[in-house]
Amino acid sequence: MSALSLRPARHAVPGVFVALALTLVIGWLVVLLDGGQLFNQSTTVSLLHVAAGLGLVAVGQTLVILGGSLDLSVAFVISLSTLVAAEAMNGSDGAMLPAIGLALAVSAAVGLLNGVLVTKVRINAFIATLGVGLLLKGYLDNGYDGPAGESAPALVRTLGYQRVGPVPVSFVLLLAVTAAAWFALSRTRFGHHLVAVGGDPEVARLSGVRNDRVLITAHVLCSLCAGLAGVYLASRLGSGAPRVGTEGLYDLESIAAVVLGGTALAGGRGGVLGTVGGVLLLASIDAVFNQLEVDAFFKQVIRGVIIIAAVAVYARRAMRKAGS
């Protein structure tokens, strides 16, 4: 089963990286003709920052989607996590680590709730996580009008702004999380089981996989990733922000990144490396458009077209494979 689950992942990865390379080359040329520089320090840094935030969420999203589930609550988990972290820190370095722990614990609890609703109560994942998201939205809307709390200065310095050369610490964090997720998926029993559950839940169950436990774990990990993204955003913003998750469209964009990365929306096929490719692709398109000073709204139109077109290309390829 493990060999079976790994093979498609290897197939799926290159596509998005070819697209990424093309985007970067064409983008670089176009920006150059326009009299700018795509790869100067500040654009590269901001590209990587954008990728870090979206990437953390998308890696978690990959896990649930691989398992045949979905998480629409991540945007609200992110907002909640920024608030929990920033309010618990309240500007004090001493409270930083416990506060981060608290934010992650709260996020994990939301993931646990999502997982239990999807597996034990058997609510369709779309509805379950939408419902949980609405619960959180009500809490956030009711309790907060604007930014609250203050991130610890040490957190802002390190995770928020420190860099290793042109690479922000946050992007290093994304790489670490990606490596951990990749390892979990390809080298551990949990990973093989998750892909099996996503591929065919009934077959997985009959071959002795505890489907519920595996999916709940995936949901907890997904929420943890969203919580981590929240901690990162709190470190960038310096405070908790009740609407940062939804305004960043992290729910929909993370799903788009996962799908761009070649993971099947129905589960069972794909991997986190492709997702990071998808995230970098979205961030690069953003960076190119920023350099060209393309209208923000036009950018959104193009992004919608690109997402649909990319998925259509994947679908076409899958159809051809099935036909041959």
Next chain:
Amino acid sequence: MRVAERRPLPLRIRTDGIAPIVALLVVLLILVAFVQPDFLAPSSLMSFLGRSAPIILLAAGQYFVIVCGEFDLSVGSLVTAQVVVAARLIDSDPSRTWPVVVLLLAGGALVGLVNGLVTTVLRVPSFITTLGMFLILVGAVYLWSDGAPKGGLSEEFRRFGRRAIEDVPLLGRIPYALLVLVVVAAVAVVLTRSDFGRTLVAVGDNPRTAELSGVRVVRTKTIAFMLSGLAAAVAAILLGGYSGVSFQAGVGLEFGAITAVVLGGVALGGGRGSVVGAMLGALTLETLFALMNFTGVSGALRSTVQGVIILLAVAVSSLRSSSSR
């Protein structure tokens, strides 16, 4: 073949499906009657139904898409886009009202057509198709209006959303929105009882079987998306009239419509549920919000309650269906 099996029993299946939502609605109405007896006076009840018309229409449109196994996440952004486009095109000139209304309906159908073709012919999951359409529509409408809505709606256009036939015996008043709703609801019910409606359910129940038994799945699903787009256009005309022009006009409506549909007993993934259930689901949701208003619950908590309700409704139905097995 399944289509044929269903024919003798459509009425019974329907009433079975909507019993829980009717019960919930009645309970809510009784609660409202306790908290705010005036609410049940004919004229205020009529106004309430008129105000609820847009979300009920959207739920009906969403029903067609969901019952054949798809999603339409673009309806909220479509409503926003239509309202902003209408204001700019009409530009407060009453003579342009009707041409623009026709244009909006055509636009809604066109967006549905694109959604449907991309989903069926290009085989992009409708979740992604309509999400992409959402991004495109929001981006396009901001782009076209440079970030601030321009122009204005004519009084004639606004009539559908905010005026009523006053001094009606017994009922007090009949909002135009309610008349529109009744007509659209009748069309929707007739559609679901037609061959098309049965085909739609068959496609959602088992696309493979449907295809093998000669159903044109591509055409059926595409028409479902067009109906959703049309419903969004009508909802936009009513909403624009009622609450005016803003970029917030349609925000979140897609999730409201999906909540309503699920609440009304329609299974996500398709194949089960009725359009009447979906519309009653929307009405129940609106009644719940009215109850919250009367009891002084903060408007911000609306979404929390919406979340609890949707989870409870689906949990109850899923537990019931697994125990009956």
